[in-house]
Amino acid sequence: MLVALTGTPGTGKSTAGELLRSGGWTVIELSDLVRQGKVSTVLDRERDSLEVDTDELDEVVRSSLPEGDAVLVGHLSHFLSVDLVIVLRCRPSVLADRLRSRGWSDRKIRENIEAEGCDVILVEAVDSDAEVAEIDTTHLSAEGTAAAIEEVLAGEREKYAVGHVDWSDEVMSWF
Numbered sequence: 394m395l396v397a398l399t400g401t402p403g404t405g406k407s408t409a410g411e412l413l414r415s416g417g418w419t420v421i422e423l424s425d426l427v428r429q430g431k432v433s434t435v436l437d438r439e440r441d442s443l444e445v446d447t448d449e450l451d452e453v454v455r456s457s458l459p460e461g462d463a464v465l466v467g468h469l470s471h472f473l474s475v476d477l478v479i480v481l482r483c484r485p486s487v488l489a490d491r492l493r494s495r496g497w498s499d500r501k502i503r504e505n506i507e508a509e510g511c512d513v514i515l516v517e518a519v520d521s522d523a524e525v526a527e528i529d530t531t532h533l534s535a536e537g538t539a540a541a542i543e544e545v546l547a548g549e550r551e552k553y554a555v556g557h558v559d560w561s562d563e564v565m566s567w568f
């Protein structure tokens with residue numbers, strides 16, 4: 394089974410991915426493939442980010458995958474050919490704190506908490522052909538998040554069904 398572990402930046406994908414790797418899962422951090430120059434990129438100066446062709450990324454991942462199950466970690470992973478997408482979620486105000494402690498600019502924080510508040514990645518994931526689950530990490534430790542992911546990987550779906558996370562109370566307070 395190929396699994397995408399996705400979510401807005403700062404939701405804890407890489408931290409949880411490392412814990413899954415320690416637990417014996419094959420975990421591929423997509424940003425490593427980009428950093429290693431295995432995928433071509435275009436610099437988006439306006440957004441200060443690297444644009445990646447997800448079709449090319451898909452090809453590169455497929456050609457470098459070992460046999461068996463694997464978890465693909467990254468905020469573009471839900472665009473790849475996977476069987477299951479796990480979306481990590483975080484309440485925007487808490488996400489803002491996490492991004493601030495990484496030293497991110499106010500503009501980048503704003504852009505990302507808006508995306509989280511409007512379910513951008515969840516909606517993109519639901520638009521794919523894969524099964525989707527979402528995990529609210531707001532009150533979870535990194536270990537708790539990894540444990541919830543393991544539950545989904547073990548087949549739990551109802552507890553993490555799409556639609557149980559809702560930031561509309563907080564989003565409405567922005568207006």
Ligand SMILES: Nc1ncnc2c1ncn2[C@@H]1O[C@H](COP(=O)(O)OP(=O)(O)OP(=O)(O)O)[C@@H](O)[C@H]1O
Pocket residue numbers: 400401402403404405406407408409467468491495530533534535536538
């Ligand atoms: N469950 C958690 N609770 C609180 N803080 C967390 C949790 N998981 C990760 N963090 C912290 O939040 C920050 C972002 O975590 P991480 O780098 O894993 O996010 P990410 O989703 O991989 O982000 P990116 O998309 O930018 O790679 C880190 O400083 C990390 O220590």
Ligand SMILES: [Mg+2]
Pocket residue numbers: 406407408
């Ligand atoms: Mg990461």
